[in-house]
Amino acid sequence: MATYQFEYSSVLESEEKMLTDIELILSRHLVTGHLNRAFTLAVSEAFTNALTHGNELDPKKTVTLRVTINKTDLIADIIDQGRDALRRIADRKPAQLLSEGGRGVDLIRHYANTARFVEVESGGLLVSIHFSRRDKVAIKTS
Amino acid sequence: MEISIQEEGGISVLQLKGRLDLASGAGVKEQVKQLLGQEKSLIHLNLSQVDFINSSGLGVLVSIMKEVRMRKGRLTLSELVSYVQEIFEITQLSHIFEIYTSQQEALNSYQSVKVS
Numbered sequence: 001m002a003t004y005q006f007e008y009s010s011v012l013e014s015e016e017k018m019l020t021d022i023e024l025i026l027s028r029h030l031v032t033g034h035l036n037r038a039f040t041l042a043v044s045e046a047f048t049n050a051l052t053h054g055n056e057l058d059p060k061k062t063v064t065l066r067v068t069i070n071k072t073d074l075i076a077d078i079i080d081q082g083r084d085a086l087r088r089i090a091d092r093k094p095a096q097l098l099s100e101g102g103r104g105v106d107l108i109r110h111y112a113n114t115a116r117f118v119e120v121e122s123g124g125l126l127v128s129i130h131f132s133r134r135d136k137v138a139i140k141t142s
Numbered sequence: 143m144e145i146s147i148q149e150e151g152g153i154s155v156l157q158l159k160g161r162l163d164l165a166s167g168a169g170v171k172e173q174v175k176q177l178l179g180q181e182k183s184l185i186h187l188n189l190s191q192v193d194f195i196n197s198s199g200l201g202v203l204v205s206i207m208k209e210v211r212m213r214k215g216r217l218t219l220s221e222l223v224s225y226v227q228e229i230f231e232i233t234q235l236s237h238i239f240e241i242y243t244s245q246q247e248a249l250n251s252y253q254s255v256k257v258s
Contacts, residue, residue: 012165012168037194037225041229044163044196045196048163048164048196048197095233097234097238098208099201100202100205101201102197103197103200103201103233104196104197104198106233107196107197107229110232
C-alpha cells in the first residue's frame, strides 16, 4: 500500500498542479484507461469544490489531498478549511440542464464506488472517494 | 490549454488542446467573448484534442452557449473523444449542445441552415 499527501494553496493554478500529481501517481501504479480518467475526474471535482466553495479561493487556506493506493483500491481524501461543511452539502441544489455549475458532486457519485462527505472538527469538508481497481467503471447514462 | 482560431466561411473555428477545467476555461471564455464583441457569433469548437474536461469546463461551455444564443448566434461542437462524449451524456448536456462527429460535418450544417 502507498499513501501520498499534498497540500495546495487555494489558487486556481493549484488545479493544474494537482492534476499533474495525480497523473504521476496513477502512472506509477499502472492505473490506466477508464479507471484512470474516472478517478482523476472525481478528484478534480472534489478539489475544485474545496478550492472555490470551501476555501473560497483564499490563498492562505490550503486543500489537502491524500491518495491511498494498493492492488485492489484507490482512495482519495480531499479536505478543505472552510466552515459549515454539512450545511453546504445540505444546501446544495441539483443542477438544472442550463446551469453553469452544480454537476461536480453528481459526477463524483456517478463514477466512484462510494463517496462520503464528512465535516471535520474545524468545520471543513472531507470528501472521501473510493474506487475499486477490480470493478470495471460502469458507464451509466441517466 | 492551447487555443487556435481560424475563420471558415464566416464561422469562427476554435481548436482547443489540453485540459478544459476551472483555470483554463476562463481563457476559452475570454476568446469567445472577444469574437462576439467583433460580431462573430457563429462559433465552432473542435474538441478533438481536449483530453480532460470536468464540470467547471462544462460550465464554461454552457456559459458560452448562453452568450452565443443571446446574440442570436450559433455554437457547434465536434470530434469529442469518447471519454468527453461520455461526460456530456451523463450530464445530459448532449441534449442541449449541437455535437457533430467531424468538424467538416459541423461546418456543412451551417451551409444547410443558410440554404434553407
